[in-house]
Amino acid sequence: MKRIAPAVEVAGLADLVVALRDAAHLPGLLVYVAGELGDNATAEARPCGSAPLVGVGADLLDDHRSPELVGSVAHEIAHHALGHLSGWLVPALDWLYIWTCVAGIMSAFLPVPGWISPALLSLALAARLCVSWLRRAAEFAADRHAVALLDSLGMPGRQIVTAMLIRDLAVEPIWYAMVGWLAGTHPPAHARLRRLADAPSFTLHGLEVTS
Numbered sequence: 785m786k787r788i789a790p791a792v793e794v795a796g797l798a799d800l801v802v803a804l805r806d807a808a809h810l811p812g813l814l815v816y817v818a819g820e821l822g823d824n825a826t827a828e829a830r831p832c833g834s835a836p837l838v839g840v841g842a843d844l845l846d847d848h849r850s851p852e853l854v855g856s857v858a859h860e861i862a863h864h865a866l867g868h869l870s871g872w873l874v875p876a877l878d879w880l881y882i883w884t885c886v887a888g889i890m891s892a893f894l895p896v897p898g899w900i901s902p903a904l905l906s907l908a909l910a911a912r913l914c915v916s917w918l919r920r921a922a923e924f925a926a927d928r929h930a931v932a933l934l935d936s937l938g939m940p941g942r943q944i945v946t947a948m949l950i951r952d953l954a955v956e957p958i959w960y961a962m963v964g965w966l967a968g969t970h971p972p973a974h975a976r977l978r979r980l981a982d983a984p985s986f987t988l989h990g991l992e993v994t995s
Contacts, residue, residue, distance in 0.1 A: 796848035808865035825856035827863040836864035855948030862929035868922045884908035919969040
């Protein structure tokens with residue numbers, strides 16, 4: 785069950801969140817702790833509120849200084865800072881995917897030309913692949929921006945985000961590492977590590993920072 789966590793329960797998490805929120809120039813930020821998230825974190829939009837929302841798995845709070853917690857929170861805040869949850873394109877493509885799937889299946893049983901059902905299902909597949917590509921691109925961008933946010937606070941951003949991704953690499957299924965680059969909404973951890981290693985510097989509000 786989702787709940788708002790008191791500061792005493794999350795120890796140093798509150799200070800980290802405030803520092804990252806200020807670095808990201810966000811007007812506000814609401815953080816909750818949820819046991820069902822395990823050792824993951826998530827960025828969410830709030831349809832009935834203006835403050836960005838970040839969920840943190842309770843298992844991440846074992847050590848508020850761990851790179852897994854710091855990197856995960858920075859990554860999710862970076863999603864909000866980059867506007868990934870406020871765009872219209874991904875939701876529009878999601879709806880296109882759903883409705884063209886439904887229409888394609890239904891048309892197979894209706895007295896319509898035979899090409900309509902394959903055409904609609906092909907459009908649904910194209911929409912799905914586009915959504916997956918856009919979400920993978922957002923993950924790469926959030927990794928880079930998380931590094932820049934952490935660097936701006938005097939922390940070793942690249943090392944922290946790299947450590948977070950190495951943890952993900954250790955538990956990622958082998959099958960996802962093979963096919964996630966095409967159909968997954970998150971890039972495989974090894975692809976994120978490679979992309980992060982290939983980028984020599986990052987920018988935050990027009991200033992170049994390095995790790």
